[in-house]
Amino acid sequence: MNRFIRKSFAVNLGGIRVRSRCLCGAAAAGPSGSIRQSNHGQEQQCSGTSIAQYDIAIVGGGMVGMSLACSLASMPLTKHLNVAIIDSNPALVNGIRINKQDPPDPRVSTITPATTSMFRDIGAWQYLQPYRHAYFDQMQVWDYTGLGYTRYHARDVDKDSLGCVVENKVLQSSLLLCIQNADFQKRIFPSRLVSMSLNPGLKSKQMDGISSEISRADLAKLHLSDGTCLYAKLVVGADGSKSQVRELAGFKTTGWNYSQNAVICTVEHASENQCAWQRFLPAGPIALLPMGDNFSNIVWTMNPKEALDRKSMTEIDFVKTVNHALDHGFGPHPTSSLLGKGNIFSWFGAGVPTSGNGGFEIPPKVVKLASERMVFPLSLRHANDYVSKHVALIGDAAHTVHPLAGQGVNLGFGDAFALSRVIGEAIAVGMDIGEASLLKKYEAERKPANIAMMAILDGFQKAYSVDFGPLNILRAAGFHAANYISPLKRSIISYASGEQRLPLFT
Amino acid sequence: MASKLLHRVRAVSARLKYSRTLSPTLAAFASSRLLSDVAPSASTSPAPQSSGSSDKFEHNAKSSSVRSSLKDPELAKFSAIADTWWDSGGPFKPLHLMNPTRLAFIRSTLCRHFGKDPSSARPFEGMKIVDVGCGGGILSEPLARMGASVTGVDAVDKNIKIARIHADLDPVTSTIEYCCTTAEKLVEEQRKFDAVISLEVIEHVADPAEFCQSLSALTIPEGALVISTINRSMRAYATAIVAAEYLLHWVKEMAGFVYNPLTGRWSLSDDVSVNFIAFGTKNSQ
Numbered sequence: 013m014n015r016f017i018r019k020s021f022a023v024n025l026g027g028i029r030v031r032s033r034c035l036c037g038a039a040a041a042g043p044s045g046s047i048r049q050s051n052h053g054q055e056q057q058c059s060g061t062s063i064a065q066y067d068i069a070i071v072g073g074g075m076v077g078m079s080l081a082c083s084l085a086s087m088p089l090t091k092h093l094n095v096a097i098i099d100s101n102p103a104l105v106n107g108i109r110i111n112k113q114d115p116p117d118p119r120v121s122t123i124t125p126a127t128t129s130m131f132r133d134i135g136a137w138q139y140l141q142p143y144r145h146a147y148f149d150q151m152q153v154w155d156y157t158g159l160g161y162t163r164y165h166a167r168d169v170d171k172d173s174l175g176c177v178v179e180n181k182v183l184q185s186s187l188l189l190c191i192q193n194a195d196f197q198k199r200i201f202p203s204r205l206v207s208m209s210l211n212p213g214l215k216s217k218q219m220d221g222i223s224s225e226i227s228r229a230d231l232a233k234l235h236l237s238d239g240t241c242l243y244a245k246l247v248v249g250a251d252g253s254k255s256q257v258r259e260l261a262g263f264k265t266t267g268w269n270y271s272q273n274a275v276i277c278t279v280e281h282a283s284e285n286q287c288a289w290q291r292f293l294p295a296g297p298i299a300l301l302p303m304g305d306n307f308s309n310i311v312w313t314m315n316p317k318e319a320l321d322r323k324s325m326t327e328i329d330f331v332k333t334v335n336h337a338l339d340h341g342f343g344p345h346p347t348s349s350l351l352g353k354g355n356i357f358s359w360f361g362a363g364v365p366t367s368g369n370g371g372f373e374i375p376p377k378v379v380k381l382a383s384e385r386m387v388f389p390l391s392l393r394h395a396n397d398y399v400s401k402h403v404a405l406i407g408d409a410a411h412t413v414h415p416l417a418g419q420g421v422n423l424g425f426g427d428a429f430a431l432s433r434v435i436g437e438a439i440a441v442g443m444d445i446g447e448a449s450l451l452k453k454y455e456a457e458r459k460p461a462n463i464a465m466m467a468i469l470d471g472f473q474k475a476y477s478v479d480f481g482p483l484n485i486l487r488a489a490g491f492h493a494a495n496y497i498s499p500l501k502r503s504i505i506s507y508a509s510g511e512q513r514l515p516l517f518t
Numbered sequence: 519m520a521s522k523l524l525h526r527v528r529a530v531s532a533r534l535k536y537s538r539t540l541s542p543t544l545a546a547f548a549s550s551r552l553l554s555d556v557a558p559s560a561s562t563s564p565a566p567q568s569s570g571s572s573d574k575f576e577h578n579a580k581s582s583s584v585r586s587s588l589k590d591p592e593l594a595k596f597s598a599i600a601d602t603w604w605d606s607g608g609p610f611k612p613l614h615l616m617n618p619t620r621l622a623f624i625r626s627t628l629c630r631h632f633g634k635d636p637s638s639a640r641p642f643e644g645m646k647i648v649d650v651g652c653g654g655g656i657l658s659e660p661l662a663r664m665g666a667s668v669t670g671v672d673a674v675d676k677n678i679k680i681a682r683i684h685a686d687l688d689p690v691t692s693t694i695e696y697c698c699t700t701a702e703k704l705v706e707e708q709r710k711f712d713a714v715i716s717l718e719v720i721e722h723v724a725d726p727a728e729f730c731q732s733l734s735a736l737t738i739p740e741g742a743l744v745i746s747t748i749n750r751s752m753r754a755y756a757t758a759i760v761a762a763e764y765l766l767h768w769v770k771e772m773a774g775f776v777y778n779p780l781t782g783r784w785s786l787s788d789d790v791s792v793n794f795i796a797f798g799t800k801n802s803q
Contacts, residue, residue, distance in 0.1 A: 088637040230687040439639050441621035442660025444688070449606040449614065 058241035064199075066096040067445065068435075069234055069244035071205050071257050073099030075121070075180065076407030076424035077250030078187035079134070083432035085196035086134040089439045090432060095198045096242055098234070104200050108185040110143055116278045118383045119180045120309045122288075122301060122418035126510025127425045128176055131186075135194075139186035140178065146304035147173040148288050152373060155292035155476070158344035159488030161372050162495040169505045174288070175418070177301045177309060203236040208247065208260045210402050232402040232446070245446040247403050248431070250424075255409035258395055263405065267393030267412070270473060272296050273319035274390055274415060275312045278303065278383040279334065281376045289375040290416075291338060292476045292487075297416050298337050300375055307382060310334060311415055319387045327381045338375045346372055346491075390414055392470055398427075398459060399451035406431055411462050414469045422510055423462050430457050461513045468515060600680040603654040613656060619784040620717060620795060621660050623773055624744055627797040628713055631742050640665030648711040648736060650701050651719035655681035659691045661715075669695045669711070671704065701732040713742040717795070721747045737800045746795035 068084070070077045081097060084090040097104065123131070131137040151174055154161035166174050191198060210232050231243040249257025258265070272295075279300075285308045289300040296313030303309050312334075314322070322330060333341075393412040398405045407424030434454040438445050475487060494501055506512045606614040626636065634641040643665035649658045652670030654677055662668045662685075672678050678698040685691040697704075701716075714737045716729075723729040730745075737743050773786040773795055786795075 089639050092639050439663075440625065441618045442625075442663035443618065443621075444659075444663075447606065 058235070059239035060241075063233075063241050063243055064096075065094075065231065065243040066199075067093040067244065068246045068248060069096045069098060069232070069242060070248045070250055071098045071234075072249065072251030072255075072407075072409070073097045073101060073104045073200065074250060074252065074407070075183050075187060075421060076428050077248070078184070078191060079131075079136070079425050080248060080250060080406060080428040080432055081196075081198060082134045082136050082187055082190045082194065083130075083429055084435065085191060085194035085198075087432065087436050089436040091194075091196055093197070093435075095196070096201055096244065097198060098201045098203060098205055098236065100202055100204045100237070102202060103184075104188065105202050108181060108188060110181060110185055112143065115382050116144060116303050116305075116307045116309070117179045117181055118276045118278050118309065118386055120177055120301070120303060121180055121183060121421045123176045123178055123183075123425075124419075124422045124508065124510035125171060125173065125175065127422050130425060130429050134190065136186050136190035139189040140182060143179075143182045143185075144304045144307075145176055145178040145182065146286075146302045147176045148286055148302050149173045150287040151290075152287060152375075153290045153292075154346050154372070154491065155484075155487065156294060156341075156343035157484045157488060158346045159484060160491030160495070161346040162491045162501075163372070164501065164505055166505075168498070169502050169509070169511075171509070174505065174509065177288075177303050179303075201236060201240065201242075203238040203240065205234060205251075205256050205260070206237050207235045208257070209233040210261065210400075230444070230446075245402065245444065246435075246451075249403065249405040249409040250407050250428070251409055253391075253393060253408040253412040255405065257403065258405055258409050261400060261403045263395045263397055263400070265393050265395050267391060269389065269391040270414060271315060272313045272390050272473075273316045274388050275310070275314065275319050275322050275385055276388065277310050277330075277381060277385040279308055279310055279331070279378040280380050280382045281306050281308060282379050283376065285376050287373075287375075289338065293337060293342050294479050297476065298334070299416075299418075300338060301418075308376075308378075310378075312337070313390065313414075313416065316389070323385045323387050330385070331378050331381055334378050338378075345374070346488075392466060394463065394466060398455040399448065401448040401451075402446040404431055404451050404454060410458075411466060413466050414473050416472060417469055417508060419465055419469065419508070423465060426461070426510065427454075427458050430454055464515050596676075596679050596683055599676070600654065600683045603680050604656075604684055610654075610656075613653075616784045617656055617660070619786060620657070620746065623786055623795055623797070624661075624715065625664065627744070628742055631797075631799060632712070642666035645712045646710075647713045647715060648704070648709070650714065650716040650733065650736075652681060652696070653677050655685055655691075655694065655696070657715065657717060658694050658696075659685060659688075662691045662694050666713075667693070667695075669697065669709075671697045671699050671701070673698070673700055701729065701736065705732050705735045709736060710738045711736055711741065712738055713744065715744045717744070717746040719747075720745055734800055739800060741800050742797065743800065744795065744797045 070080055077097065077099070081095055084093055084095065128137065131140070149166035149172060151164040152161060153164075164174065166172055231245055232247050234242050234244060234247065236242075247257060247261075249255050249261070251257055284304075284306055285300070285302040288302065290297050293314075295315055295318060298310065298312040301309045301311070312322070322333065325333075391412055392414060395405055395410045398410050406427035408420070410427060411423060413420050413423070431454045434450060434457075435445050437453075438447070438450045443450055475483070494504060503512070503515075507515050602608050603610055625641070628634070628645075629636040629641050632645065641664055642661065645666045647661055647666040647668050649655075649661065649668060649670045652658050652672050655670055658668045658670040658681065670678075670681055672681070675698045678696045681694075681696050685694045685696070714733050716733055720726050720729060733743055733745070778785065
């Protein structure tokens with residue numbers, strides 16, 4: 013059953029949550045190693061006379077970091093907190109200008125319904141609505157063997173949509189507007205984190221008399237690249253997969269690189285696309301996600317050499333290969349049933365209408381390329397711990413996943429909202445928010461969920477990287493199971509939509 | 519396993535109230551160093567300190583007079599003890615684990631009683647609260663963060679020193695007034711508070727009824743009183759019963775404290791047979 017669940021998990025809710033960390037200057041291409049100082053090393057000099065003190069320092073003003081700030085601003089228990097946001101991206105200070113006539117940016121994210129409702133709760137969704145975004149209520153997943161397919165519909169779970177595809181810059185801008193309009197004490201530091209001193213304990217506190225310049229032994233001290241220093245009770249690492257905070261705090265990670273790159277671009281159709289499509293090819297899946305206005309986003313995973321070829325070939329050739337990959341390329345279309353008319357799975361869903369009876373459809377043809385093609389390497393990485401005293405990691409800093417199910421940034425948003433809730437609970441009982449025991453509550457909530465998701469995605473990635481007859485048949489059986497066994501289908505949709513935290517039948 | 523852990527908690531709270539120290543070396547240190555050391559006797563009454571000097575001593579906690587009496591080596595030693603006491607993964611872990619649950623109860627009952635907004639970050643702003651038997655300040659500090667003007671008292675001077683050192687780390691908690699004294703002494707000084715809180719103390723008191731009277735005298739009319747106790751040994755049970763008889767006519771709300779050994783978490787429940795916390799108010803008379 014587990015295998016079925018994993019297999020049928022070939023649900024691509026979308027694209028990728030690519031490189032939102034491009035907005036996190038903190039983790040940008042590293043300068044020399046001399047910048048990285050140990051916690052016990054010589055402290056840099058701080059410019060300015062007195063050192064400002066904040067409750068929370070969010071390192072990384074990308075989508076996930078800003079969603080944490082917005083979430084804190086929206087809750088009565090936490091809205092009085094004093095927050096510093098550290099990110100060298102000038103857009104955070106100058107604002108992000110979006111022209112509605114602009115062609116769609118290739119960097120998009122698919123937001124699950126759970127994330128959408130969290131955005132509504134914090135009041136950020138209203139800033140997103142004027143701009144291009146596309147809900148989709150259908151999804152089709154199949155592979156190159158032509159042995160099976162699965163078709164999902166939002167009405168299988170009595171919902172209106174399965175997800176929403178939004179450009180990253182639109183998400184970014186909405187969160188920025190939300191925080192700017194909130195009655196919330198925040199200060200943006202347009203700089204990079206260089207080093208950090210965490211509380212060494214009371215024992216080494218220097219008591220130099222009655223002066224008020226006693227160094228605050230109960231706070232974390234941050235040094236930025238422009239010379240400023242600040243104190244914070246809690247440092248949140250939201251600075252992406254190459255997190256500086258994670259490195260400075262000494263968190264170990266586990267992970268590996270996939271021998272795959274993803275090619276990302278936007279394409280145009282002759283008419284509106286309203287369904288999300290994903291086809292598993294021998295080298296990796298290709299996904300087509302609706303973006304609105306006849307545009308779709310392509311995420312195509314393949315080995316690095318092919319990726320380079322596809323990026324450099326002419327636009328016309330590229331469009332041809334895309335259409336080929338989505339249609340007859342690499343293998344035939346799947347037929348409606350694996351075992352003939354009397355499908356053995358149909359009795360599982362007897363009496364319950366599902367979209368399993370909808371036939372296989374061919375995705376809409378791509379007419380032209382609408383943006384540049386970008387290529388990104390893919391990897392899996394997971395921090396062994398998310399928290400320690402005064403430090404917490406959220407988003408890609410804590411976990412990086414394969415884009416094949418569009419879950420990456422949704423996990424990050426889940427982290428941000430969980431952490432803000434835990435902080436609120438701590439303030440309700442008057443606890444120090446940098447306290448490790450409290451942060452462990454956040455870790456205990458998010459780590460199992462994130463690891464489960466990562467394991468499933470990794471399982472899929474591995475299951476689909478082998479072209480082997482019996483395995484192909486098993487995968488096809490998985491497609492059929494997901495298509496026709498309604499409780500399973502509902503469970504899959506519910507899990508992928510973020511409604512259910514863990515992948516078991518709970 | 520639950521009883522074993524509760525045993526540890528009881529041992530912990532016993533240690534807090536008496537100068538039974540954390541380690542043999544510290545015992546030697548404590549008995550020679552401290553001005554006002556309560557003899558670690560079987561007597562359970564919170565005996566008054568050599569009052570005058572120690573009271574004044576602690577009232578000026580923040581001024582340099584405290585610092586001058588504690589030279590750097592002493593300070594370093596106390597800091598080490600404070601570190602251990604306050605380490606939420608250290609020997610006082612059960613106490614730290616229990617704390618958020620107690621605070622949740624206190625917050626909800628006091629907010630309701632005084633008509634404060636429970637969703638505010640500092641609901642106790644403007645209220646005077648006394649923590650009788652404050653130990654290292656584990657309850658006093660969160661109360662101060664919730665906006666209250668807190669006075670913490672404990673019969674053991676070492677606890678007060680630990681509490682002072684730790685509270686001074688954060689400007690919000692450095693306003694807490696710590697005194698090495700007893701409830702009876704505070705009554706003599708005619709101190710009054712909006713809320714009087716005494717957690718895990720009453721089981722160690724020789725005369726619980728008299729203790730409760732002192733606590734009541736410290737409360738303003740229509741003020742609040744919160745008491746909790748561990749109900750584990752027959753003796754403690756009997757003590758609590760006696761106190762409860764006195765208390766019963768004013769107890770408004772009681773909750774049981776239950777420890778779940780599987781999750782390692784304390785929670786509130788209706789089961790008061792093991793450990794309970796009670797809230798009541800004083801009628802205006």
